[in-house]
Amino acid sequence: MTDAADVLTVDARAFLVALHREFDDRRRELLADRAARLARLRGGELPDFLAETASVREGDWRIAPFPEEIGDRRCEITGPVDRKMVINALNSGARVFMADFEDANSPTWENCVQGQRNLTDALDRTIELVTPDKEYRLVDDPAMLFVRPRGWHLDERHFEVDGVAMSGSLFDFGLYFHRNHGRNGRYFYLPKLESHLEARLWNDVFGFAQDTLGVPRGTIKATVLIETILAAFEMDEILHELREHSAGLNAGRWDYIFSVIKKLGHRPEFVLPDRSAVTMAVPFMRAYCELLVKTCHRRGAHAMGGMAAFIPSRRDPDVNRIALEKVTEDKEREAAQGFDGTWVAHPDLVPVATAAFDAVLGDRPNQIDRQRDDVTLSAADLLDVAATPGDVTEEGLRNNVSVGIQYLAAWLGGNGAVAINNLMEDAATAEISRSQIWQWLRHGAVTIDDVRRIVADEADHLGPGFDRARILFDEVATGDDYVEFLTVPAYDDLVAHEPTGATA
Known part of the structure; x- marks a missing residue:
């Protein structure tokens, strides 16, 4: 049983309860709106820029200024909230460490309580870890700490309010901000948004939290991950809703690809080839990135590039050389597009x-002053998935099966960021x-016999200990009904296997 009394103090609990009672009904309404929108997409609708918010897109406005200490974000590192990762990431030389309660956790x-x-120990500069092999302590000038809470769709089953599980978003944000607002714990990343109305909810949460704790409005600054195809059509609107609290947008590339499949994958023109073929240079991904940079710079906001998932090998020089070449190419492309960091x-x-x-x-903190007026993109450009070159191959299918089962097994065992085949895999890639x-x-690119054969092959290859993961992966990959988020049924399994008493 995890003792959380030092974290969930009486005051912290009261603050979390207040957040839940103030905002959970709106959260659930927005989740219902998501479901209704998905039904319309299944019925033939395609995403488009909103007619009712044209004045926002056409207006001449900018976000509020952000603090100088986060002006230079040319390299950010991300990872889970375990103690060793927190220390190593803060010591990495990156400008920012995004501590992740979501896809990497x-x-x-x-994990949630210890994270x-x-x-808090990191902000206090007291964090350390002593192992038989090594001692880990902070350098004098660590990275700036940003925190990513869970998405609006996830619950925290271990903390209930009025008999209802609390939102994971509100729990992660509320507990961190309550504990650390006096320690400069005010920078956030916001995941999985699908609309400006969801950004409005976050903005209202920020206002409520600051008012309740006596913190000036605008203290919180948040970067929104544009990692859904629907949010890509509302980037101006999202920045506008959060303009008092905005620190920019991020190109969350892996979840963005997942979102394209989830929202539009029922249509044959949106069938994607092997994951390895869907690079940032293909037309629909390039359009998304260029629109993000143009939108951010027009509004005085940071445009942050996507994740380099390659893991360098300190044992295999050839693997290491290839990884570094690919990362260099990726980051040079982003810098040339106008991104301010990555x-x-x-x-x-x-x-x-x-x-x-x-x-x-050079010596500039960012390139926000570089306006991308040369970029003119339409809805058709963002939706031009059909122009993606490549094929569906058995190798691609086998890789998806292998990565999916291995990642799920690790996740169910308490590890949300896993190195597989020299790539850092998290929930988005799974x-x-x-x-x-x-x-x-669904579109006949592979058969169920192909999938069953390869699942059996991979299960034999991986050996014992993967049964829970294999069963769950099979259900969400081959079931008749598409499961919107893998992590929802996985969380059911995770909670069912936790030690008795693991709750608040």
């Missing part, structure tokens, strides 16, 4: 990404893996 009660302790998943990639942006930025299989089955 398996939300066991132990809160770790981040993400990496491993400390060894920080110098590579930083060098790519140094070459463009979502792509199972979603592609579901899509390929």
Whole structure:
């Protein structure tokens, strides 16, 4: 049983209860809106820019200024909230560490509670870890800490209010901000938004939290991950809703690909080839990135690039060389497009990404003053998935099965960020893996016999200990009904297998 009394103090509990009672009904209404929108897409509707918000897109406005201490974000590192990762990431030389309670975190009660302790210790500069092999302590000038709470769709089953599980978003944000608003714990990343109305809810949460705790409005600054195809059509509107609290937008590339399949994968023109073929250079991904940069810079906001998931190998020089070449190419492309910074998943990639942006930025903190007036994009450009080159191959299918089962096994075991085949896999890449299989089955690109054969092969290859993961993966990859988020049924399994008493 995890003792959380030092984290969930009487005052912290009261604050969380207040957040739930104030905002949970609106959260559930917005989730219902998501379901209704998905039904319309299934009925033939395609995403488009909103007619009712044209004045926002056409208006001459900018977000509120952000603090100088986050003006330079040329390289950010991301990862889960375990103690070793927090120390190593803060010491990595990156400008920002995004501590992730979402896609890189398996939300066991132990992970969520201990993660809160770790981040407070990090802000206090007292965090350390002593193992038989090594001692970990902070350097004098660590990275700036940003925190990503869970998405609006996820619950925290271990903390109930009025007999109802609390929103994971409100729990992660509320507990962190309550504990750390006096320690400069005010920077956030917001995941999985699908509309400006969901951004409005976050803005109201920020206002309520600051007012309740006596913190000036605008203290909180948040970067929104544009990682759904629907949010890509509302980037101006999202920045506008959060303009008092905005720190920019991020190109969340892996979840974006997953979202395209989820929202539009029932249509044959949106069938994607092997995951490895869906690069940032294909037309629909390039359009999304260029529109994000143009939108952000027009509004005085940071445009943050996507994740480099490659893991350098300190044992295999050839693997290492190829990984560094690919990351360099990716980051040079982003810097040339006008992004102000980018993400990496491993400390060894920080110098590579930083060098790519140094070459463009020089001594400037960012390139927000570079307006992308040359970019003119339509809804058709964002939806031009059919122009993606590549094929569906058995190798791609096998990779999706292998990665999906291995990642799920790790997640169910409490680890949300896993190195597989020299890539850092998290929930987003597992979502792509199972979603592609579901899509390929629906459109006849693969057969159920193909999938069953490869699942059996991979199960034999992996050996014992993968049964729970294999069964769950099979259900979400081959079931008749598409499961919107893999992590929802996985969380059911996770909670069912946690030790008795693992709750608030």
